[in-house]
């Protein structure tokens with residue numbers, strides 16, 4: 001262990017938790033599901049931490065539809081997402097698949113949607129799916145609150161754009177849309193491995209079946225989720241057929257992938273095209 005813990009505190013209100021983070025700034029660490037803490041300790045990233053602030057009892061475990069979108073509390077677990085029929089609707093299906101694809105059942109029982117975003121790890125599934133779905137995050141501190149697009153919360157590997165005294169309280173997804181579907185696909189060596197690369201897609205067609213919007217995100221291609229704008233540039237206003245898919249495949253990825261322990265940049269580049277094609281076809285099938 002690379003830290004000396006003085007106390008493990010489990011506040012009952014958000015205000016109490018925010019005050020603790022403020023008073024012990026630099027020495028307090030938030031615990032949600034706690035599944036990344038060992039990793040942080042191993043990498044010496046908990047140096048100076050003296051207090052764990054467990055946010056399980058803050059009442060941030062909910063899924064509710066409001067006027068401005070679908071609100072998911074930060075401590076909602078992956079299994080709660082998988083078991084909620086809202087997420088099998090086409091507009092949100094990418095999130096369902098990403099959460100369901102996290103191995104194992106035990107991890108899905110404790111790992112939280114907020115914790116996955118705040119980890120800032122490029123090969124995690126749920127954050128990449130959220131970016132594909134145009135998700136926003138609400139962050140609160142004693143200084144006030146801010147709403148950010150989820151993609152703006154990643155500065156680099158294990159380096160979130162979140163202050164030590166801030167709590168991500170909820171994720172907000174756009175309301176369900178017609179003629180819209182989303183999908184998430186990852187490539188792994190074995191079923192329980194992390195993604196070598198992943199693709200999250202959300203497509204909206206107009207009444208005539210032409211592309212109104214398409215958002216594509218590649219996971220583990222850059223140190224942060226990579227939004228592939230090329231797909232929208234090529235497909236906007238068009239009807240998606242085999243020729244168009246081939247054309248897109250020639251142009252993506254528009255960035256040189258990073259090498260990983262389990263795959264070279266060269267391999268990732270090749271396999272991404274195929275993963276994208278398959279994910280896009282699955283998405284379109286859900287709309288028709």
Ligand SMILES: Cc1cc2nc3c(=O)[nH]c(=O)nc-3n(C[C@H](O)[C@H](O)[C@H](O)COP(=O)(O)OP(=O)(O)OC[C@H]3O[C@@H](n4cnc5c(N)ncnc54)[C@H](O)[C@@H]3O)c2cc1C
Nearest residue numbers: 030032033034035036102103112114115116118124125168
């Ligand atoms: C065995 C195993 C297998 C896994 N397999 C997969 C997989 O296949 N795919 C995949 O995507 N992931 C996988 N994971 C990773 C998993 O997704 C993450 O560990 C999980 O999402 C982190 O959530 P947590 O609630 O446990 O976060 P925690 O570990 O509690 O916290 C993670 C970080 O975020 C901070 N934090 C947490 N919540 C908040 C908040 N609300 N506001 C501000 N900061 C916060 C913490 O201080 C910490 O720095 C696996 C993990 C394990 C242990």
